[in-house]
Amino acid sequence: xxxxxxxxxxxxxxxxxxxxxxxxxxxxxxxxxxxxxxxxxxxxxxxxxxxxxxxxxxxxxxxxxxxxxxxxxxxxxxxxxxxxxxxxxxxxxxxxxxxxxxxxxxxxxxxxxxxxxxxxxxxxxxxxxxxxxxxxxxxxxxxxxxxxxxxxxxxxxxxxxxxxxxxxxxxxxxxxxxxxxxxxxxxxxxxxxxxxxxxxxxxxxxxxxxxxxxxxxxxxxxxxxxxxxxxxxxxxxxxxxxxxxxxxxxxxxxxxxxxxxxxxxxxxxxxxxxxxxxxxxxxxxxxxxxxxxxxxxxxxxxxxxxxxxxxxxxxxxxxxxxxxxxxxxxxxxxxxxxxxxxxxxxxxxxxxxxxxxxxxxxxxxxxxxxxxxxxxxxxxxxxxxxxxxxxxxxxxxxxxxxxxxxxxxxxxxxxxxxxxxxxxxxxxxxxxxxxxxxxxxxxxxxxxxxxxxxxxxxxxxx
Amino acid sequence: xxxxxxxxxxxxxxxxxxxxxxxxxxxxxxxxxxxxxxxxxxxxxxxxxxxxxxxxxxxxxxxxxxxx
Numbered sequence: 001x002x003x004x005x006x007x008x009x010x011x012x013x014x015x016x017x018x019x020x021x022x023x024x025x026x027x028x029x030x031x032x033x034x035x036x037x038x039x040x041x042x043x044x045x046x047x048x049x050x051x052x053x054x055x056x057x058x059x060x061x062x063x064x065x066x067x068x069x070x071x072x073x074x075x076x077x078x079x080x081x082x083x084x085x086x087x088x089x090x091x092x093x094x095x096x097x098x099x100x101x102x103x104x105x106x107x108x109x110x111x112x113x114x115x116x117x118x119x120x121x122x123x124x125x126x127x128x129x130x131x132x133x134x135x136x137x138x139x140x141x142x143x144x145x146x147x148x149x150x151x152x153x154x155x156x157x158x159x160x161x162x163x164x165x166x167x168x169x170x171x172x173x174x175x176x177x178x179x180x181x182x183x184x185x186x187x188x189x190x191x192x193x194x195x196x197x198x199x200x201x202x203x204x205x206x207x208x209x210x211x212x213x214x215x216x217x218x219x220x221x222x223x224x225x226x227x228x229x230x231x232x233x234x235x236x237x238x239x240x241x242x243x244x245x246x247x248x249x250x251x252x253x254x255x256x257x258x259x260x261x262x263x264x265x266x267x268x269x270x271x272x273x274x275x276x277x278x279x280x281x282x283x284x285x286x287x288x289x290x291x292x293x294x295x296x297x298x299x300x301x302x303x304x305x306x307x308x309x310x311x312x313x314x315x316x317x318x319x320x321x322x323x324x325x326x327x328x329x330x331x332x333x334x335x336x337x338x339x340x341x342x343x344x345x346x347x348x349x350x351x352x353x354x355x356x357x358x359x360x361x362x363x364x365x366x367x368x369x370x371x372x373x374x375x376x377x378x379x380x381x382x383x384x385x386x387x388x389x390x391x392x393x394x395x396x397x398x399x400x401x402x403x404x405x406x407x408x409x410x411x412x413x414x415x416x417x418x419x420x421x422x423x424x425x426x427x428x429x430x431x432x433x434x435x436x437x438x439x440x441x442x443x444x445x446x447x448x449x450x451x452x453x454x455x456x457x458x459x460x461x462x
Numbered sequence: 463x464x465x466x467x468x469x470x471x472x473x474x475x476x477x478x479x480x481x482x483x484x485x486x487x488x489x490x491x492x493x494x495x496x497x498x499x500x501x502x503x504x505x506x507x508x509x510x511x512x513x514x515x516x517x518x519x520x521x522x523x524x525x526x527x528x529x530x
Binding site for chain 1: 476480483484488489490491492493496498499500501502503504507508510511512514515517518519521522525527528529530
């Protein structure tokens, strides 16, 4: 496998260098560096959006989710993603209109302008920082689990994480967002190809689709129904997940920014259904891999399952491609998120462009280090941590939605969203219980916070 | 108002599809009927996802607003 690995890595790194060099410009402004000149077309827009959305969490987390919780995992992600892209048709239009009217450097800065209060921006940035860090760390953690299992005696797990962060910082520093967009396109294609090759191989090794389902039905029939063997996919969980995922492009800046930097609304709209189709295509083979794992590796750890199904059970070139594909997926998503945090901070800063850019670049380094430390100490529950990130950032949705709907949005939303953020933090710290009156905490939060927000907006005078 | 109608129909169809999905289709504890070897929850949710993506495609075509 090593020869194949070296060949594929050289090709991948070569493409990254090409992307960075092609994107490099001397004396570029911070807008050109952070927002790629806001001229991304439909195809690159689609690839970069898809790559920022589907990452190591899809490649590794979803097969493990299917293996442990069954076919309901499709509803958790694919169905919710389809809803999300439908919502973008309207939201993308409103957001771009607002960004054009007010000027855009980042959502935090945009909110500060709309609400005429820096607190709206600070609150959005704080939430993004708190809940994107675990999401970014998932990617780093995912790749280090995988590489550590694949090469157990090479270097310690944290070494893989650190190496990934260093490569990411170098090429982001050279090429800016444009380089990230190009690398996203490479990653998106690679992810789709690799995951289908592995998915089909897993299907074949299980005796075909019919045989696989029949065997799963005999071995663990609960995997074929809701709520799954561990009861995770209750209606409450699925509704809560759908709301959190639909709100991702509203509240997760790496995706919100991508809606704005695309060159026109037509490109955004083309991107929506392309991403929907991509979601179906990319999640389906993860089900095959997961159910193959349910049959062959029902009781092993996440890392053992992933290294076996994605690496050791595959032909050498496929295993090597899987390593490179996963590395690429991890790199581009991590980059997108770290860059988005940098953009958000930049949008809150004022001063000379050069000074702002210097602070932004320093912040990228600091965010990367925080992520690196977090990734070393976090758990292996990749999908549930991703869901926590989606839920956490989604509490800022009313703040963003009111800004795109109203010319003068109601300032009281800053307070209510701040309280919702405190609520979710207290829930994570177990001060507020996971269930209230038989309802999951996130459903209660959405009902109370969503209800109050709708009431505020309905009674607000334009 | 007339030009808004197709978009509103698409939005109404999407909302109805979601309500039907959670209210009627995604029910616990039933793997039957199988279709193309897939259990009920799997094929029905794939079908609904495909319908939502189709509605997204139609939605982009009939969306009433344009960028300046």
